[in-house]
């Protein structure tokens with residue numbers, strides 16, 4: 001059985017990913033308590049000791065606005081940490097998987113981004129994640145760089161939970177001038193599991209099918225959660241004035257992924273329904 005090490009296993013994606021990979025692989029899990037990826041010696045020791053076939057790095061600094069005022073730490077984890085993991089994986093001949101982001105694009109293309117499109121990140125988080133991609137490529141040809149977007153999962157802070165929390169106390173204003181692909185961490189985990197069963201390498205876009213604005217997404221969340229009385233109104237990014245600039249339209253074309261694994265990422269509406277179902281089960285437990 002192939003041996004897979006997931007680093008960042010206790011994060012939002014990490015928890016769902018480990019649950020999925022456990023079904024098909026011999027799984028080893030590590031998070032910050034087991035290894036700090038900014039420490040190359042510790043990373044090499046962990047990877048060298050386990051000698052996995054695959055190293056999947058889902059550890060990251062993910063606070064997009066926070067990165068604007070903490071660039072050093074964002075680069076340390078997202079770029080240098082990614083380099084350390086890639087070097088350690090290459091040292092034992094393992095393929096290295098890194099999770100990238102749609103935010104590396106400037107959002108001005110006007111149609112879905114394909115893997116070959118030129119990045120032009122605008123915020124510190126996205127710049128640090130692009131540096132991570134480049135570091136992984138530099139240290140090993142046997143890499144998978146999987147760019148995802150607008151991730152939501154049951155085990156982490158995410159947009160769906162933020163909207164439900166705010167909707168419980170009143171009406172909402174949500175930006176309508178940013179469009180992207182909401183992606184359920186369970187669906188991304190399925191795509192990763194399938195990719196790990198192939199010999200593919202390179203960059204793949206892995207995001208939920210379809211696209212919407214945050215405003216559309218919020219309206220659908222409120223509707224699907226059975227809160228029709230809550231009013232969702234649009235606001236512009238300029239008026240919201242968050243520290244990190246975000247792309248206006250970072251829709252990812254996922255057809256290369258489909259060609260590689262024959263798995264069509266479910267639509268974000270379907271994913272949202274399944275997410276809310278799981279959430280209700282957890283509340284009922």
Ligand SMILES: NC(=O)c1ccc[n+]([C@@H]2O[C@H](COP(=O)([O-])OP(=O)(O)OC[C@H]3O[C@@H](n4cnc5c(N)ncnc54)[C@H](OP(=O)(O)O)[C@@H]3O)[C@@H](O)[C@H]2O)c1
Nearest residue numbers: 008010011012013032036037059060062099101148150151
């Ligand atoms: N969330 C999104 O919308 C989104 C969109 C596109 C791409 N992505 C990418 O998808 C991946 C997974 O994101 P996520 O939202 O699941 O992230 P997350 O919930 O923040 O999980 C990241 C995990 O990595 C751990 N970690 C942080 N620094 C570490 C270090 N130095 N060494 C080892 N572990 C460390 C974190 O521990 P602590 O919690 O203790 O810090 C956490 O358990 C990331 O690469 C992210 O950039 C996310």
